[in-house]
Structures are given as C-alpha cells and as structure tokens.
Amino acid sequence: xxxxxxxxxxxxxxxxxxxxxxxxxxxxxxxxxxxxxxxxxxxxxxxxxxxxxxxxxxxxxxxxxxxxxxxxxxxxxxxxxxxxxxxxxxxxxxxxxxxxxxxxxxxxxxxxxxxxxxxxxxxxxxxxxxxxxxxxxxxxxxxxxxxxxxxxxxxxxxxxxxxxxxxxxxxxxxxxxxxxxxxxxxxxxxxxxxxxxxxxxxxxxxxxxxxxxxxxxxx
Numbered sequence: 001x002x003x004x005x006x007x008x009x010x011x012x013x014x015x016x017x018x019x020x021x022x023x024x025x026x027x028x029x030x031x032x033x034x035x036x037x038x039x040x041x042x043x044x045x046x047x048x049x050x051x052x053x054x055x056x057x058x059x060x061x062x063x064x065x066x067x068x069x070x071x072x073x074x075x076x077x078x079x080x081x082x083x084x085x086x087x088x089x090x091x092x093x094x095x096x097x098x099x100x101x102x103x104x105x106x107x108x109x110x111x112x113x114x115x116x117x118x119x120x121x122x123x124x125x126x127x128x129x130x131x132x133x134x135x136x137x138x139x140x141x142x143x144x145x146x147x148x149x150x151x152x153x154x155x156x157x158x159x160x161x162x163x164x165x166x167x168x169x170x171x172x173x174x175x176x177x178x179x180x181x182x183x184x185x186x187x188x189x190x191x192x193x194x195x196x197x198x199x200x201x202x203x204x205x206x207x208x209x210x211x212x213x214x215x216x217x218x219x
Contacts, residue, residue, distance in 0.1 A: 003033035003178055004165040006152025012038040014156055019047050021158040026054050029162030033178050035059040037070055042077040057175040061101060062087055067110035068101040070124060073179050084118050097121040099150055104134035122148035126191035128164035129154040148185045164191040
C-alpha cells in the first residue's frame with residue numbers, strides 16, 4: 001500500500017485541497033493512506049478520519065522556532081514557534097512521533113546541525129517539493145544515523161497527491177499499523193517528483209513575498 005505522509009488541505013494557509021478532493025485524488029493515484037500535515041492546524045483529521053475509503057493519519061506540520069517538524073500520530077494541536085526540544089516533547093506528550101521535515105530546504109528546513117542535535121524519531125527522506133540534491137542528502141542522512149524515514153508529496157493542491165510516498169504492507173489496516181511499520185524502519189521510499197531550478201526560483205520569490213506580507217514571520 002502507498003502511504004503519502006505529507007499532504008496539505010485547505011486548512012493550511014497555503015493549501016487548496018478540499019476534503020473530498022483529497023479522498024478523490026488519493027484514490028485515483030492508488031494511495032491507501034495519507035498523513036494530513038496542515039501547517040499549524042489540526043482541523044482536517046476529525047473531518048476525514050471516518051471516511052471509509054483511505055486511512056488518515058492524524059498529523060501536523062509544526063513551525064518550530066527554527067524550522068518545520070512533521071508530527072505523526074498526534075491527538076491534539078501542537079503550538080507553533082516554540083523551541084525545537086519543546087516542540088518534540090509536546091509531540092511525544094500528544095502520543096506522536098517527531099520527524100525532521102525536509103531538513104535541507106532553504107527557508108523552512110531545520111538544517112543538518114539541528115536534525116542531528118535533537119532527538120527526532122525520524123527524518124523525512126524524500127519530499128515532492130524539495131530539490132533533488134536536498135532529497136538525496138536527506139535520505140543519506142537518515143540512513144547514516146539509522147533513523148526511520150518518511151516520504152511525501154508535500155501536496156498543496158490535489159493533483160500533487162501521490163508524488164511522494166512510502167510503501168507499507170496491505171496488512172496495515174489502521175494508521176497505528178502504518179506508523180508501527182514506519183517506526184520499524186522497513187519502508188520503501190518513493191518520490192516521483194522533485195522541484196527543479198525554475199520552480200525553486202518561483203518558490204523563493206513567492207516565499208519571500210508571503211514572508212513580507214506576514215510581517216517577516218515564519219509560516
């Protein structure tokens with residue numbers, strides 16, 4: 001089964017995907033499991049958890065004070081803008097796992113130093129919106145330290161869902177089963193898309209503009 005472990009909905013301030021679109025496009029791309037990782041929001045999971053079509057992992061992409069952290073398997077909203085260690089602690093208190101999101105991404109990644117310094121449960125090895133070199137470095141880092149790995153499309157619109165995922169056994173019937181397999185560090189990583197030079201430039205310009213509009217505050 002394919003599990004896309006980084007997907008945004010319209011509850012993210014930069015997301016476009018409705019609940020029905022998420023389900024429809026995931027099914028169309030053969031995705032059996034999705035982690036809904038909205039930016040500093042936890043509104044989509046209650047609306048999607050009992051859909052009867054695909055497995056939904058309760059999750060969040062948390063903006064820590066120094067970069068983004070993907071929280072998987074949480075039971076509550078994790079507040080933003082806190083120090084890395086405090087964010088990790090809150091994720092664990094919420095029953096979840098803390099993954100360093102796209103650590104080598106300029107602007108929102110934690111960087112290699114922070115990823116190694118703090119006790120993350122795992123590392124996002126592949127991300128559909130990261131450049132190829134950053135993805136290669138992320139996977140290399142995860143393998144070097146022996147941490148569990150995730151992969152996801154980082155889709156902010158429906159047609160991107162499924163461009164990054166991990167493969168888990170079809171015997172996984174719940175999101176708890178999926179996370180158990182991920183934490184056993186047995187997944188196969190797949191990423192069919194990466195952000196190349198022109199898209200990276202556009203993303204940089206867009207990010208700077210949005211940053212200015214937010215009053216120079218991290219997303």
